[in-house]
Amino acid sequence: MEVLLENLGVKPDDTKIDALTGSKMVNMNFYPTCPDPELTVGVGRHSDLGALTVLLQDGIGGLYVKVEEDIEDVAKKGEWVEIPPIDGALVINVGDTLQMLSNGKYKSAEHRVRTTSTKSRVSIPLFTMPKPTEKIEPLPQLAERDGGARFREVVFKDYMNNFFSNAHDGKKSLHFAQVNNH
Ligand SMILES: O=C(O)CCC(=O)C(=O)O
Ligand SMILES: [Fe+2]
Numbered sequence: 001m002e003v004l005l006e007n008l009g010v011k012p013d014d015t016k017i018d019a020l021t022g023s024k025m026v027n028m029n030f031y032p033t034c035p036d037p038e039l040t041v042g043v044g045r046h047s048d049l050g051a052l053t054v055l056l057q058d059g060i061g062g063l064y065v066k067v068e069e070d071i072e073d074v075a076k077k078g079e080w081v082e083i084p085p086i087d088g089a090l091v092i093n094v095g096d097t098l099q100m101l102s103n104g105k106y107k108s109a110e111h112r113v114r115t116t117s118t119k120s121r122v123s124i125p126l127f128t129m130p131k132p133t134e135k136i137e138p139l140p141q142l143a144e145r146d147g148g149a150r151f152r153e154v155v156f157k158d159y160m161n162n163f164f165s166n167a168h169d170g171k172k173s174l175h176f177a178q179v180n181n182h
Contacts, residue, residue: 021128031121042113044168048095050129061085066110100151103138132157151177
């Protein structure tokens with residue numbers, strides 16, 4: 001987190017890093033085999049709500065990430081790409097919080113999970129998130145540099161409530177904090 005923010009020219013102190021990532025949550029997902037994976041939803045398309053998510057990979061696979069439409073110089077825009085399953089590797093997802101903080105420089109990864117017909121799978125992602133009472137808004141240096149904040153200030157608890165009261169539907173969760181003219 002520190003490195004990612006320093007990359008944008010911002011030097012957060014330890015207290016700030018702790019405020020932004022100090023809350024931890026895990027999901028425990030079980031994906032049974034399905035004879036026809038096309039007929040089932042493993043996890044529907046969504047972005048994670050926190051700052052960064054850490055996910056230990058197995059050799060089975062099934063995690064897909066959607067390549068953003070509005071970034072330059074990448075292949076496969078708008079397509080779903082499977083993350084190659086490398087046993088023991090850590091996959092790190094950017095979550096909505098980091099997108100808001102960075103004023104949109106880092107984009108949260110829209111992802112989904114499919115089951116396979118041959119192997120069941122368990123995944124236990126670790127979400128690092130702000131403390132519930134923390135106020136999240138684009139870092140002032142970045143908003144100033146970009147000529148305006150693309151997200152309004154939200155209390156993280158409210159963002160969470162909004163996130164969990166809606167079904168997974170791509171990156172719509174971010175609309176809650178988006179400033180309309182962007
Ligand atoms: O099972 C996975 O690979 C990812 C699960 C996931 O996206 C989640 O729990 O938020
Ligand atoms: Fe996720």
